Amino acid sequence: MPGRGRRAPGGAYITMKGVVFLGDRELELREFPDPAPGPGDVVLAIKASGMCGSDLHPYRASRSGNVAAALGLGGQRGPVIGGHEPCGVVAARGAGVPEAAAPIGARVMNHHYKGCGACKHCRLGWSQLCPHGIVVYGMTGHGGHAPFMLAPARTLVPLPDELSFEEGAAISCGTGTAYQALCRLDVSGRDTLAVFGQGPVGLSATLLGAAMGARVVALDTVAERRRLATELGAEAVVDPRAVDPVAALRELTGGEGVDAALDCSASAEARVAAVRSVRTWGRACFVGEGGSATFEVSPDFLRRQVTLFGSWTFSSVIQEECARFIVKRQVPLGKLVTHRFRLEQAAEAYTLFDTQTTGKGVFVP
Numbered sequence: 055m056p057g058r059g060r061r062a063p064g065g066a067y068i069t070m071k072g073v074v075f076l077g078d079r080e081l082e083l084r085e086f087p088d089p090a091p092g093p094g095d096v097v098l099a100i101k102a103s104g105m106c107g108s109d110l111h112p113y114r115a116s117r118s119g120n121v122a123a124a125l126g127l128g129g130q131r132g133p134v135i136g137g138h139e140p141c142g143v144v145a146a147r148g149a150g151v152p153e154a155a156a157p158i159g160a161r162v163m164n165h166h167y168k169g170c171g172a173c174k175h176c177r178l179g180w181s182q183l184c185p186h187g188i189v190v191y192g193m194t195g196h197g198g199h200a201p202f203m204l205a206p207a208r209t210l211v212p213l214p215d216e217l218s219f220e221e222g223a224a225i226s227c228g229t230g231t232a233y234q235a236l237c238r239l240d241v242s243g244r245d246t247l248a249v250f251g252q253g254p255v256g257l258s259a260t261l262l263g264a265a266m267g268a269r270v271v272a273l274d275t276v277a278e279r280r281r282l283a284t285e286l287g288a289e290a291v292v293d294p295r296a297v298d299p300v301a302a303l304r305e306l307t308g309g310e311g312v313d314a315a316l317d318c319s320a321s322a323e324a325r326v327a328a329v330r331s332v333r334t335w336g337r338a339c340f341v342g343e344g345g346s347a348t349f350e351v352s353p354d355f356l357r358r359q360v361t362l363f364g365s366w367t368f369s370s371v372i373q374e375e376c377a378r379f380i381v382k383r384q385v386p387l388g389k390l391v392t393h394r395f396r397l398e399q400a401a402e403a404y405t406l407f408d409t410q411t412t413g414k415g416v417f418v419p
């Protein structure tokens with residue numbers, strides 16, 4: 055929770071407006087106190103706050119339900135500022151935060167989870183796996199869709215000078231999630247990689263998979279998304295509504311199947327196709343949230359020696375590694391960002407994201 059914030063010269067507390075998802079595809083810009091940092095905290099001045107597919111869960115959730123419950127998360131009740139891809143500069147430091155850990159003005163991303171800070175998962179940078187309960191900023195704690203955001207100093211991840219704040223926002227969930235999934239799949243230049251779904255995560259996987267040397271086949275039902283995937287490095291594209299995707303991927307691989315497949319769509323059909331499309335000894339990975347999948351264990355999976363991974367976002371360490379990889383390999387991540395909005399345009403931005411979805415939207419001041 056934010057502190058009581060700064061006082062204006064007249065004595066009144068300064069307030070800011072943040073985006074709150076109300077459910078039933080409604081949101082509002084609500085006033086909150088300008089956050090003040092407690093011990094161990096920093097306040098970030100937000101320079102870019104990305105829109106992620108997971109935001110559509112609280113956006114679309116039933117108004118009568120708990121927004122956090124839409125993602126299977128616990129956490130505080132009451133209005134929460136959305137946005138879990140925060141990127142900006144350090145604006146204030148609380149007690150006990152050494153200057154070197156968060157210099158004022160430092161360009162930073164936020165690893166958008168707070169755990170206990172002491173267990174083995176937290177110490178490895180995987181605070182979202184903390185067994186003692188977590189805060190997910192933008193879901194169960196105030197996030198980045200506001201001018202300022204309060205966060206523990208230990209959740210900061212440096213943003214390389216070569217990257218824009220918009221790119222940093224993308225890395226803070228969608229692109230970082232794609233990077234970690236490709237690491238799970240151990241993607242390399244020996245692989246043909248199929249990426250199911252070309253939303254912000256899938257497009258990132260296409261970009262990063264190509265930069266890792268893989269031959270990428272991008273699948274999506276939307277022609278505009280397939281076009282962008284081609285621009286971002288896909289060697290081939292497939293419309294899974296026009297053709298059988300498993301047959302199409304076999305055809306592209308001499309009948310054998312792809313080496314690795316990643317589902318970023320959360321569609322049950324795409325998940326099954328991802329498992330079926332890999333070659334014998336192939337690898338598949340699911341990163342799309344929610345829903346289910348049903349496949350035949352023996353023919354689809356077990357008798358073909360398939361390895362299947364589940365992958366949930368990334369650690370704070372991998373987040374930094376992802377940013378460095380993008381710099382080193384000169385990955386044109388900026389091309390992913392197709393829509394820029396002011397916070398005042400949040401209703402319009404989410405309506406568009408909910409219905410027409412090519413590329414990625416980011417809120418900028």
Ligand SMILES: [Zn+2]
Nearest residue numbers: 170173176184
């Ligand atoms: Zn912990």
Ligand SMILES: [Zn+2]
Nearest residue numbers: 106108227228
């Ligand atoms: Zn996300």
